[in-house]
Amino acid sequence: MRRILVSAVAIALAAASATVAAAPADSTADVRTSTTTTTQLPRNVLPVHYDVAITPQAQSLSLAGQATITLDVLEATPSITLNAIDMVFSSARLTPDSGKGKALTPKVGVDAQAQTATFTFDKPLAPGRYRLALDYTGKIGTQANGLFAIDYDTQDGRKRALFTQFENSDARRMIPSWDEPSHKATFTLTATVPTGEMVVSNMPAANTQDLGNGTTRVSFAQSPKMSTYLLFFSVGDFERAATQAEGVEVGVVAQRGKIDQARFAMESSAAVLREYNDYFGTKFPLPKLDNVASPGGSQFFSAMENWGAIFTFEHTLLLDPSISTQSDKQRVFSVAAHEIAHQWFGDLVTMSWWDDLWLNEGFATWMASRTTQKLHPEWNTGLGAVNSREGAMGRDAVATTHPVVQHVETVEQASQAFDAITYQKGSAVIHMLEGYVGADAWREGVRNYMKTHAYGNTVSDDLWRQIQSASGKPMLDIAHDFTLQPGIPMLSVAASACNAGKTTLTFTQGEFTKDRPGKEPLRWRVPVIAQSPGGEAVRTIVEGGSGTLEVPGCGPVVVNAGQTGYYRTLYAPSQFAQIRTGFTRLDAIDQLGVMNDVWALGLAGLQSPADYLDLVKATPRDADPQIWGDIAGSLHSLDEYYEGDAKRQARFRTFAIAQLSPVLARIGWDEKAGEADPVKVLRTELIDTLGALGDRKVIDEARRRYAANEMPAGLRKTVLAVVARHADAATWEKLHAAAQAEKTPLVKDELYQLLSSTQDAALAGKALELALTDEPGATNSAGMIRAVSRLHPDLAFDFAIAHREQLDTKVDSTSRSRYYPGLADRSLDPAMVGKIRDYASSHVAEGSRRAADTAAANVTYRIQVRQDRLPALDAWLAKHGS
Template sequence: MRRILVSAVALALAAACTTAVAAAADGAAPMSHETTTQLPRNVRPVHYDVSITPQASSLSLAGQVTVTLDVLEATPSITLNAMDMAFPSARLTPDGGKGKALTPKVSVDAQAQTATFAFDKPLQPGRYRLALDYTGKIGTQANGLFAIDYDTQDGRKRALFTQFENSDARRMIPSWDEPSHKATFTLEATVPTGQMAVSNMPATSTQDLGNGTTRVRFAPSPKMSTYLLFLSVGDFERATTQAEGVEVGVVTQRGKIDQARFALDSSADVLREYNDYFGTAYPLPKLDNVASPGGSQFFSAMENWGAIFTFEHTLLLDPSISTQSDKQRVFSVAAHEIAHQWFGDLVTMSWWDDLWLNEGFATWMASRTTQKLHPEWNTQLGAVGSREAAMSRDAVATTHPVVQHVETVEQASQAFDAITYQKGSAVIRMLEGYVGAEAWRDGVRSYMKAHAYGNTVSDDLWRQIQAASGKPMLDIAHDFTLQPGIPMIRVASSACSGGKTTLTLTQGEFTKDRPDKQSLRWRVPVIAQSAGGEPVRTIVEGGSGTLEVPGCGPVVVNAGQSGYYRTLYAPAQFAQLRTGFAKIDAIDQLGVMNDVWALGLAGLQSPSDYLDLVKATPRDADPQIWGDIAGSLHALDEYYDGDAARQARFRRFAIAQLSPMLARVGWDEKAGESDPVKILRTDLIDTLGALGDRNVIEEARRRYASDAMPAGLRKTILAVVARHADAATWDKLRAAAQAEKTPLVKDELYSLLSSVQDAALAEKSLELAMTDEPGATNSAGMIRSVARLHPDLAFDFAMAHREQLDGKVDSTSRSRYYPGLAGGSLDPAMIGKVDAYAKAYVAESSRRAAETAIANIAYRINVRKERLPAVDAWLSKHGG
């Protein structure tokens, strides 16, 4: 039985080591009492000199590290993090070379992921140098130092990369692998001559060793956390540009550099914008973005300081297959990772409890910056979708606060979720709206200056924002980050008199699975606006409030959709909104629809109210509104799976709504059309294909057979063809995948092979995923693709092959990967299966992902049983 967690031994060690630390010899502030640690607090690293010799062919590494460290109180041993390492030699000397060298006894605790160096008598406080020779392993999944094999026109190649967040630097360097243990690093690597090595800082020297290898030495890094260190080695090429004195670069496999030009130009634009916004210039001499073939079940990009890592599918734009959505994702992810160069790298959370300070802020910053630098994309509506992702997770009993308590490595891995990213972003957006954009920015600038190169907790940010704005926002921030859940504002009544509408508001709590839950209390910033009127603001606190809004038309509560809450309108107010739906702003149309969708499926209003809004949506509404409708209708269709007659009736209605929109935008791009229209086209084709629209399926097949697939539609057409593939078509797609030499395209084809509707072919896809053919990092993704249409089949298969599959899933993902396969199930028996998996293979303290999957399966079963009859009745009434 394998569990990916820090052992009880390590937790006991952490509990025992709570003595306050003295100030370091270099004057840096000590760690606070409150900072969680899984290592003793009596030693702190100052600088690492690291020399690495990776052996890619044997997946092994040899290393030497000399750590300059401060002993803060007398101790008989030094304990640090190390994983899958052996130590042929270890030596401790006083800094400066005066004093006798000590040879410690070395003991390794594999379960705790630590190595301890014990001495004959206690070390006295002071500065020392710990020199270690060690050996380690190179993995094939994205943890620690790992290898990626990929095909090219010149044959198969192997490249090396690192991924250390959250707790995997210990796989390559014995280290104090916790965010508060910041230090500087000087790295050198011995690599095959002719290959490029990339790290956080520029190379300062290269030495040909004459034996087919070259030693590359990099400049010392700034003070940073271990998880931000980076190294890659391979047959790469690099392109650069300049932005305000910084060399901005992209690094790709040889021959693909042109596909990273958009990312390069975008990175330079974003860097200029952030230098201005943060008021603190980017402090490193260069900023690279390094592309890797393959993928991960855990992440798509990583913010290593000065050397961002990004998988090719999120950095490169291949002219044969990339879409407008891909282009926007490349920009958005780059903006997210570059935001981390300040929020996360320059200023780092003290412990994983405050991970949202990194991820929530970077998510918000990327959204803000994408809209500012690319207004033609009109991505501001995306904030509503991001908030929906958070609310879906936040509405079940297994949710957690934005600021959460983390004890183990596995819990830290699970903290990278929709609450941390999307809810964190939504709360920031709401608070910025409350204090004002300029005051918010001023507070952020002060925060950066006050805490540069240090570690913080959430209140360090709140205090700076409150001081800059002069507004009492600390209580609101605490309400939304220290307690879980979603406020629900009920519009209990409204009355219009003298050209003004008076609203009566009450505050409850929205949940999907606890209808009788006693509501928590929040201080909720509310903005309301009548169609065409001016917005009015208030704080609903104590559970109720009133608000007077200019105008007598339909009133939107949460106008502009900056608030993190659901709005439930009384029937009369909803009727007004439905009748005047075309008059309200696009972002509010989207917000109202999303609220009605969620409230309807939760049983707080009729689910058919959503269908009324679909009927009320004008054909010329914002393309993103129709894209969202397509997604919701597709999701509702899935609740009918297994009930052919009822599903056929629903599909007739859904196709009748979406087909005219596809006719309007057409299959082929028109000169001058907007980017949102290009994305809507792919959304409509994909959804109509999933709904079984014969016209769309046949047109996709015709274009596939004649190879009439423009790049912007190729992926979408192939997806429709693959979904409805017969055995001959599946074999043809597989042959194309086998022959493909471009990793980005090859990976996409294997994913499509796993998206097939036919159950027998889905089984073939599962068997194929367990072979070496797709590539080591594609197998888990293929099984996850099968799970989207066949969750029960995929989960059962994964359980039957769990030991083998574990090696194909990055370790940071396993405890949530397997439950995630089952999340779309409508079978009550699946609840017991997921529970059995968790009890057998996941530590009791780290079962949140499994418990959430179980909660969502139960919710889906309830929706199917309790909500679909109202939809059926509505369809009968409206001729569906």
């Protein structure tokens, strides 16, 4: 495999003759034939091609632009309306595309609230094709919306780079455009930039011209037909490395001096591209695929799937040899796999409107999980599907949930659509349906979907029809049940005595909720797989609210065997006793699934929460590392419910430490030769959790290693986290000095996060004040305040609201409506519910308060758990001790 380092000029020259596959002329999802696609713009004018030239002024944060848009007027109209934000138009001219006829000069009107610009003519335009030429100026931001600047420290001083982030509706900040996913068009982009800086866009550069005045003009090859939110531009002091994968140049771009830290991402991307070319049955259609690293961060996203030019923040792309962990390495691969999946699901075929965002995000989440497990079996990440499902169910179990296919009306609602339902529930539903129809039939359906809708836009049923046709199974009703209505099925299961080597299960379907105990349950057709250890797996569909199933074997029977189903399982007490007794006989994935069900059902009051502690006691020390990692996380969460009650918390911590300490003693602090990768991950999870639980041995050892600077890369972040959590004023100042002196952005950002992770309230207050200064960097401030909220939610929320106007400038606009309520998520103060609602009513549009309502519901639920569930845990602890 050939790997090369190339300069900006070499990239441009090497790509001068690059071409891209054209969109098929008979694209079935062309917006011109659609009468149902949502739009916020008039339908009478549609774009065909954008020819854009920009001159960004990085230091003054301003932009000069010229856009010539080829467009079709479908019916006579006196005006053309498109999207634009913070733009001033100095000229506008409309000419027939044929070149014949008089040029027209329209009046320009800008509606800042609607985010539109309207060009009005003296008389109606006749239907036909035209070219609208616009000269305009715009703004460069300091948060990840539109075209934005990132400042970062290096050994050679402070530098600034520019990047774009257009999803979901921010292309309109750089280009006047029809900024909606169904309005696909082709793009050519030209940028005039400082000579010597590297420029990156979706396509390779087609021409580069040194203008002789310290600037260079770079023109990129024409893009395929795509949505505006997928356009990308970046310029800065970068390096690039590249390799080849099936005729595609796969590259990584990073700040100068850091390119070696991106090589794992590059190699992973090449491997994933080969896998996806095969899986989708449609080859990646662009000549190159870059992954561009940026310092800093966002409260909205970590990476973005721009077609041919994925954007990823450094913390999710680079592996710094001084600080990166095994978990970081797995995250780099998983995120790359997710974003590359979007090159097909999202870029080649795009949802018609944000209602079906899950077609992008749910599928990419599932595809990344599947591909990570296939290409890196040594990581044993298959159990991760259970944790992903739990993330969805935690969100889906409260009244403020929504269907996977959701109704979106506004830009702000679209921003809030990027949540656990869209990503994790979407992924879980796909996992379940693939298990139902079979992996081969599922893949055939996906391949047909790609071929049928390439370069077009779709809705969910376009996918379902292809899957059903390929499989021959009636899955459409099941798909609709799980995507068109919200919530989680709950199967109450009773079992007969084993007879003739078989057990008969009886199912009653209800609905699992955390905050509506008397709710009339919805109905689902639920695919069920049940199995006893070592026995044959059997399947059924529970519909109409009830069902039965005969299962071979007399041991403990697991419902949802293999954990592909999206539902909760509530076992009868006698059946749960069997599972508890035979827990070690279950497959690891079923152990994890059972534990997660018992955890959720216990905290919701549907069975004793102490049943979870019984399973913890039943888990052997040598269980799958991911089981113990999950236990550590759950015990940490329970500990937080005891916050403020020192005596009860101390008793719980004695139990929790007694369970986790022997596991850490078994694997040790230091990595061993030939050690499995999951063990490396577990080590960091155990040290972090035991430190949070106040284990003196762990805290003292972390402090010793910090003082002696005995922190190998795989443990450095973990050791520093324990030290920072328990820091006194002197230690905090030492960490602060290290952050100020650090010249590597990836490490510097981590240190500022650590400063915000102390349990000392006074030091947390200092971190909050520091976050509002310029010192941490413009995109790190909001993250610092969020880090404070993990241990001090009330302190962080009150501070953020008190400084809201100042903090708004440090939070990307796509995140604001959910950022502030999210700070309060871990509060146990009843007064917080009113505070969240007061914030929302004052600062969030009435139709966009879902995030605030969810945060309020979570706080209410946490208070209920603390009040109603902890007594049962206390009684169990008093009886069983440690």
